Amino acid sequence: MKELSIKPEIYIFDKCEEFINKFKIGKGDIVITSEHTYVSYLKKFNLDTNLIFIRKYGNGEPSDEMVEAIYQDTKNISYKRVIAIGGGSVLDVSKLFALKTISPVTDLFDHKLEFIKDKELILIPTTCGTGSEVTNISILELKSRHTKLGLAIDELYADFAVMIPELLEDLPFEFFATSSIDALIHAIESSVSPKATSYTEMFSYKAMEIILNGYKEIAKNGRESRVSLLKDFLLASNYAGIAFGNAGCGAVHAMSYPLGANYHVPHGEANYQMFTSVFKTYERLKPIGKITKLNKFLASILHCNEYEVYDRIDDLLNILISKKQLRQYGVSKEELKEFTESVMTKQGRLMANNYTQLTKETVYKIYESLY
Structure with a gap:
């Protein structure tokens, strides 16, 4: 391999x-x-x-x-x-x-x-x-x-x-937030991909550590504290790129594409809307596996129980950018079926990297829960 x-x-x-x-x-x-x-x-x-x-x-x-x-x-x-x-x-x-x-x-x-x-x-x-x-x-x-x-x-x-x-140095905070969230999701998605190896995981986990600790610093000391961390975030993005370039991203990215394409939502923001709901679904469908290691690692950084990690991540990311419901972007309930169809028929490259298989019905339910 x-x-x-x-x-x-x-x-x-x-x-x-x-x-x-x-x-x-x-x-x-x-x-x-x-x-x-x-x-x-x-x-x-x-x-x-x-x-x-x-x-x-x-x-x-x-x-x-x-x-x-x-x-x-x-x-x-x-x-x-x-x-x-x-x-x-x-x-x-x-x-x-x-x-x-x-x-x-x-x-x-x-x-x-x-x-x-x-x-x-x-x-x-x-x-x-x-x-x-x-x-x-x-x-x-x-x-x-x-x-x-x-x-x-x-x-x-x-x-x-x-x-x-x-x-x-002059990157506006909103672009810093959406781009670094994208890097975090690259790292997390690639860590549970079927294509992940001990080498790619090394880059995934180091990227997560740098980004989440940086977010904790920003939550504690305010937006301007990011300036001294820019080199660290740049390296973390690069590490995450190496990881997902080898292991791939999955359903979070696949499900974000219809939102980004139809409503011109920035890529990192669109990923953010899908992220924790997809991983909570993974956790429910296949609680034992690579996600076990991931949750334990995230809990150690966030100082919480393993079953709380995705709620805590939502809390932390909400400090950077507010999470919205899909209807707030103008998405109609009828479009959720179209989004689902697009994911299942056009994003096979990404869906092949899912931690566990997601059916058409499951993808629709995730969209519905975010509506």
Whole structure:
């Protein structure tokens, strides 16, 4: 059995200048980022690169329409390296531009195009959540299909994953909260996956420890206390990315996709709505197994009984961002069946990683309980 794979070389620099000098950023590079990140951290270096500001092509979660529009603007540009600096949207979109053939994007995601990587890829996160810099997954909203899909192929691995804590210094609290919650869920979901190994669990559990202890610090000392913890959260996100990149995520992510795609709920927030209900269901259906070890570990961090861990996590996360009912996003009761159908028919890649099997009826009941 394959135990662990870490494809990118991983670098950490305190400041952007160190990265620019080490990697000699310049001609032949295309930099995909946000205008804010460029102005705040890169403009002063007068880099001679091709620049793509992703928000020119749309706001919110990355989509096939966004990729197609960027492709039209870059298809005649010659470049040898793709350098992505941003959150999950930037990284997931940028991975595709290291491929020789990108369009039509829907054909790419349907595996109808040949996967050939012909550019070097450097991924630099500006949030502490996606872990995308160390995974081979690109997730897009396919607008015509009203859902999100993931493309997972080895050609999407970065050549270099670079972490620069300086880039998180002006991250607004709400983005810090949703992205780090996403990282926590990556760690927890991957820890109970059937594909989890002793190696992936090592990364999962260390990520959980760092994030939950960081949340306890924020709960005690206020939002601004996160600033001194940013490097820790960045590392935790990276650890969680290594874990779920190998072991996979499951029903929490699968069930969040219809909410995110139809109501444009940020990815970490959509995951948060599903998280503890899914794990309470796992606990009820299969109380003995990997979840036993997980609950014991979480209880030791949260200083509570094992049967209380998911309520305590809800309490802790509610300090960061308020949990809502699905109806508060505008979801109708009738849509719950559509959400369920979408999960069961379109998210097999994720549902295969569930701790225990969830039937169509069980998925619907989880949605219903959250309504």
